[in-house]
Amino acid sequence: MSARVIVTTSGKGGVGKTTSTANIAAALAKFGKKVVAVDADVGLRNLDVIMGLENRVVYNFIDVIEKTCTLKQALVKDKRVPGLYLLPAAQTRTKDAVNPEQMVALCEELKPDFDFVLLDCPAGIEGGFKNAAAGADEALVVTTPEIPAVRDADRIIGMLESMGKSPIRLIINRLRPNMVQDGDMLAKDDILDVLSIDLIGVVPEDESVIRATNNGEPMTMTLDSPAAHAYLNIAERLLGREVPLMDLESYATRGLLTKLKQFFTGGKRRR
Amino acid sequence: MDFLKKLFGGGNEGSGQKAKDRLRIVLIHDRTDISPQLLENLRDEIVTVLTKYMEINKEKIEIDLDRDENAVALVANIPVIRIKRGSVEMQ
Numbered sequence: 503m504s505a506r507v508i509v510t511t512s513g514k515g516g517v518g519k520t521t522s523t524a525n526i527a528a529a530l531a532k533f534g535k536k537v538v539a540v541d542a543d544v545g546l547r548n549l550d551v552i553m554g555l556e557n558r559v560v561y562n563f564i565d566v567i568e569k570t571c572t573l574k575q576a577l578v579k580d581k582r583v584p585g586l587y588l589l590p591a592a593q594t595r596t597k598d599a600v601n602p603e604q605m606v607a608l609c610e611e612l613k614p615d616f617d618f619v620l621l622d623c624p625a626g627i628e629g630g631f632k633n634a635a636a637g638a639d640e641a642l643v644v645t646t647p648e649i650p651a652v653r654d655a656d657r658i659i660g661m662l663e664s665m666g667k668s669p670i671r672l673i674i675n676r677l678r679p680n681m682v683q684d685g686d687m688l689a690k691d692d693i694l695d696v697l698s699i700d701l702i703g704v705v706p707e708d709e710s711v712i713r714a715t716n717n718g719e720p721m722t723m724t725l726d727s728p729a730a731h732a733y734l735n736i737a738e739r740l741l742g743r744e745v746p747l748m749d750l751e752s753y754a755t756r757g758l759l760t761k762l763k764q765f766f767t768g769g770k771r772r773r
Numbered sequence: 774m775d776f777l778k779k780l781f782g783g784g785n786e787g788s789g790q791k792a793k794d795r796l797r798i799v800l801i802h803d804r805t806d807i808s809p810q811l812l813e814n815l816r817d818e819i820v821t822v823l824t825k826y827m828e829i830n831k832e833k834i835e836i837d838l839d840r841d842e843n844a845v846a847l848v849a850n851i852p853v854i855r856i857k858r859g860s861v862e863m864q
Contacts, residue, residue: 652796656803656804686789687824692789692792
């Protein structure tokens with residue numbers, strides 16, 4: 503076994519890197535792959551919380567690099583899905599505690615035991631990003647349909663290209679089909695036109711993301727929401743399967759029906 | 774009928790188009806942003822290449838990126854003193 507090492511990055515913060523990493527990791531494990539999600543955000547760790555494993559963290563990957571513990575000791579096994587592991591970041595250290603060479607060495611150490619190593623990258627373009635990206639072969643760039651997020655994604659894509667990462671693929675997160683249909687949001691193709699990289703998936707805005715974060719359970723574990731469905735599709739595409747894009751229009755239509763209902767009842771719109 | 778238009782989201786141009794236009798222009802500028810160091814290196818290398826073929830006035834070279842709303846051009850103004858005859862044949 504030699505794992506594919508994939509960094510999830512975005513430039514801008516708050517667009518859904520950690521949520522994407524957790525959900526794709528869980529989905530790949532559901533498909534029978536052995537996956538480790540590495541929290542590369544030293545000092546501001548959150549992947550443990552999103553995955554609901556925060557109470558089981560003992561060591562972190564800085565401990566592994568500094569040889570305070572073995573790699574095996576630092577890995578947290580997710581008991582809900584076979585084959586899913588978390589390698590946490592240190593919370594009380596800074597990004598300077600690690601350098602790119604050490605990250606490469608860590609990834610090399612993980613590779614033989616896994617099918618996938620997913621690196622959850624911190625926001626920004628400084629040391630933390632460079633560390634996380636150093637160990638990766640491939641990249642997933644997360645953006646939302648807003649100018650600041652797409653602009654930062656463009657910058658990150660340029661940096662990933664110059665680092666030789668390939669393929670670099672785009673996740674458009676938090677798209678609101680209703681707003682796109684009303685012409686009030688950048689559409690998928692608008693973003694692809696300007697960034698000109700391959701799309702690996704579009705994740706619709708979905709309240710269940712918040713519930714999943716509250717519960718500490720990645721959505722792809724329960725599979726009952728549009729966002730879960732979207733992340734599952736992304737995982738399948740990572741595995742090389744041809745999966746058509748979700749019909750987001752149908753969500754928009756539902757929105758329209760809700761609008762009509764709202765019009766006739768004068769009720770408050772719930773979406 | 775305004776309420777129907779509003780209801781079905783048609784008629785007026787949404788803010789999405791404006792976002793698209795603004796994004797395009799922002800990216801044109803971001804992608805061609807050049808550091809003074811890079812511009813200096815570029816200038817030096819252009820001079821090296823040009824001096825193989827011609828004598829130029831190095832003091833009066835102007836090289837810069839010229840930006841307008843929709844495009845960016847590299848504009849160079851390089852005074853030539855004389856062409857080195859024979860240099861072409863030498864290549």
